[in-house]
Amino acid sequence: MFRRFEYVSPLNLQEAIQTLTKHEQAVVFAGGTDLLPGLRLKSGSKKLLVDIKRCPELKGIKEEQDHLSIGALTTIREIQQNQLIKEKYRALWDAANVFGCLEIRNRATVGGNIVHASPGAESGTPLFAFEAEVEITGLQERRVVPIREFWLDAGKVDLGSGEIVSRILLPKHEREVDSRYARVSRVKGMDLAALGITVVVIDPGSPDTREIRVALSAVERTPYRNSEAEAILSHRELDDSIIAFAKERLIASIHPRETSLRARPEYKRAMVGNLLERLLKEMGVYR
Ligand SMILES: Cc1cc2nc3c(=O)[nH]c(=O)nc-3n(C[C@H](O)[C@H](O)[C@H](O)COP(=O)(O)OP(=O)(O)OC[C@H]3O[C@@H](n4cnc5c(N)ncnc54)[C@H](O)[C@@H]3O)c2cc1C
Known part of the structure; x- marks a missing residue:
């Protein structure tokens, strides 16, 4: 069943914020790929769509002094096409590559992805592992x-x-950094992640100073960093026994919900260690 919605398309961020503040039933509309299917299903849903796509302040990927600034309206396709992200923030680029299909990547924005906050959202683990910050603008303050x-x-x-x-702000790397993202999903092609993992390696060539970050999605209610696996893997040579121990602890530490539509907890546990090992091998820090 289709509902009728009012629609406005402000020309700048302040106008958009004023409209949102004035109208209780207003809701931000970016790519609409989560919002529109959701609104069509709900009764009594909000009725004023504030389309932010014409706000110039929300667009663009720019290198700034100590971070990479990604406008909230940046589409997944723009991330996929950005050379700097591919080189320096590879896990985010990997995530864009498995996201939906071309039509969805052309509309879906990174801002919409984090605000919708699905436990398996593709951008979640890369942003957690890169320690991203979120810039929020309101009527009075930023x-x-x-x-x-x-x-x-x-x-x-x-x-x-x-x-x-x-905007989303990714800290600039002070040391050499490599990273990868991988997921499992029910079907090859278009599906949400049943499990997602990002591994970030800081100082890959130097085991003593090397720091390894491990972020997981679709195993808890939000993406998160697994500090136990990180402590086991960081600051040492990675041999078979360390990897086996890290995988064992990782598997023991996750508690996926029984009711997930996409995969049983047993499957997630069986896959999480394998993905970790695969990504470490891809980055050449474990052979
Ligand atoms: C067929 C299909 C396939 C998909 N595949 C994937 C996938 O592989 N991986 C994945 O992670 N997701 C997937 N999704 C989900 C969806 O595409 C993403 O979550 C997308 O990034 C949402 O962005 P959007 O711009 O479309 O957000 P919208 O739908 O416009 O908005 C989503 C929510 O965020 C709010 N919002 C949006 N932007 C802002 C902002 N800047 N400030 C404040 N609030 C804001 C909206 O009010 C709404 O509540 C898929 C969806 C579909 C329909």
Whole structure:
């Protein structure tokens, strides 16, 4: 069943925020790939769509002094086509490559992906592992929040009424960094992740100083960093016994929900260690 919605298309961010603040039933509309299917299903849903696509402040990928700034309206396709992201933030690029299909990647935005806050959202683990920050603009103030504090629960983020996510900030690397993302899904092709993992390796060539970050999605209610696996893997040569121990602890530490539509907990446990090992091998830090 199709519902009728009012629609406005403000020309800048302040106008969009004022509209959101004035109208209780207003909702931000970016690519619409989560919003529109959701609104069609709900009764009594919000009725004023505030299309932010014409707001110039929300667009573009720019290198700034100490971070890479990604406008909230950046589409997954733009991430996929960005050479700097491919070279420096490879896990985010990997995630864009497995995201939906071309039509969805052309519309879906990174801002929409984090605000929708699905536990398996593709951009979740790369942003957690790169320690991204989220810039939020409201009527009176602009604030910047670490992604781990922004993403509160499944479908719930730290965003007040009248606030818009304006940018995502990825810290510039001070040391050499490599990274990868992988997921498993029910079908090859278009599906959401049944399990996602990002591994970031800082100082790949130097075991003593090397830091390894491991972020998981679709095993808890939000993406998160697995500190136990990180502690086992960081600051040492990786041999078979270390990898076996890291996999064992990783598997023991996750508690996927029984009711997931996409995969049984047993399957997630069986896959998570294999994905970790595969990504470490792809980056050449374990052979
Ligand atoms: C066929 C299909 C395949 C998909 N495949 C994948 C996939 O492989 N991986 C994956 O992670 N997701 C997938 N998705 C889900 C969806 O495409 C993504 O979550 C997408 O990134 C949402 O972005 P959007 O711009 O379309 O957001 P919208 O649908 O416009 O908005 C989503 C939510 O965020 C809010 N919002 C959007 N932008 C902002 C902002 N800047 N500030 C404040 N609030 C904002 C909206 O009000 C709404 O609540 C798929 C969806 C479909 C329909």
